[in-house]
Amino acid sequence: GAGVSQSPRYKVTKRGQDVALRCDPISGHVSLYWYRQALGQGPEFLTYFNYEAQQDKSGLPNDRFSAERPEGSISTLTIQRTEQRDSAMYRCASSLRNEQFFGPGTRLTVL
Amino acid sequence: DAKTTQPTSMDCAEGRAANLPCNHSTISGNEYVYWYRQIHSQGPQYIIHGLKNNETNEMASLIITEDRKSSTLILPHATLRDTAVYYCIATVSGSARQLTFGSGTQLTVLP
Numbered sequence: 001g002a003g004v005s006q007s008p009r010y011k012v013t014k015r016g017q018d019v020a021l022r023c024d025p026i027s028g029h030v031s032l033y034w035y036r037q038a039l040g041q042g043p044e045f046l047t048y049f050n051y052e053a054q055q056d057k058s059g060l061p062n063d064r065f066s067a068e069r070p071e072g073s074i075s076t077l078t079i080q081r082t083e084q085r086d087s088a089m090y091r092c093a094s095s096l097r098n099e100q101f102f103g104p105g106t107r108l109t110v111l
Numbered sequence: 112d113a114k115t116t117q118p119t120s121m122d123c124a125e126g127r128a129a130n131l132p133c134n135h136s137t138i139s140g141n142e143y144v145y146w147y148r149q150i151h152s153q154g155p156q157y158i159i160h161g162l163k164n165n166e167t168n169e170m171a172s173l174i175i176t177e178d179r180k181s182s183t184l185i186l187p188h189a190t191l192r193d194t195a196v197y198y199c200i201a202t203v204s205g206s207a208r209q210l211t212f213g214s215g216t217q218l219t220v221l222p
Contacts, residue, residue: 004154035210041214042198042214042215043210043212056209098160101157102156105152105154
């Protein structure tokens with residue numbers, strides 16, 4: 001079946017612009033996670049949802065970052081007023097039980 | 112989540128067993144040991160997890176010491192496609208758990 005998909009795969013934006021990153025989880029998966037990964041490092045947790053409820057947003061770096069999952073399926077991670085330090089790979093994962101399935105990620109570059 | 116310690120890098124000859132160690136001396140009684148791997152720029156991929164008994168699946172075996180302070184992931188017949196960064200994570204099991212990735216071990220399988 002279809003895995004986790006993310007769009008866009010690549011996003012180049014100018015500093016100060018807002019960006020929205022989309023995640024389509026595996027159908028039926030209850031939990032959805034967002035991670036950020038810098039080059040050469042492991043993924044870093046940002047936030048996660050069970051169904052439509054945001055359970056933990058402790059990993060969001062600051063209030064420019066927000067996420068939603070209004071219908072308990074697709075999720076959007078929004079970064080407002082982007083800064084160069086926001087450049088990274090943003091990964092989404094979903095899970096039903098113990099195993100998290102990761103998407104291909106969105107490579108964000110802020111110029 | 113308990114802190115885990117892994118070697119930065121390892122080499123293994125193709126066709127031989129790859130044994131990847133992980134130390135988790137502060138692991139608590141309800142924390143499992145999970146292994147994920149990340150091939151090049153792809154998203155992390157679940158390999159295996161266990162609590163205290165040794166586990167085996169089609170990808171690998173997981174050996175956990177009796178005191179649970181360390182474990183070893185074994186790839187019985189490494190192939191070039193197993194070249195990846197391998198992450199050992201100690202966390203409570205269940206779907207609604209964020210993963211805390213460390214730096215992992217870069218395994219290079221040599222021809």
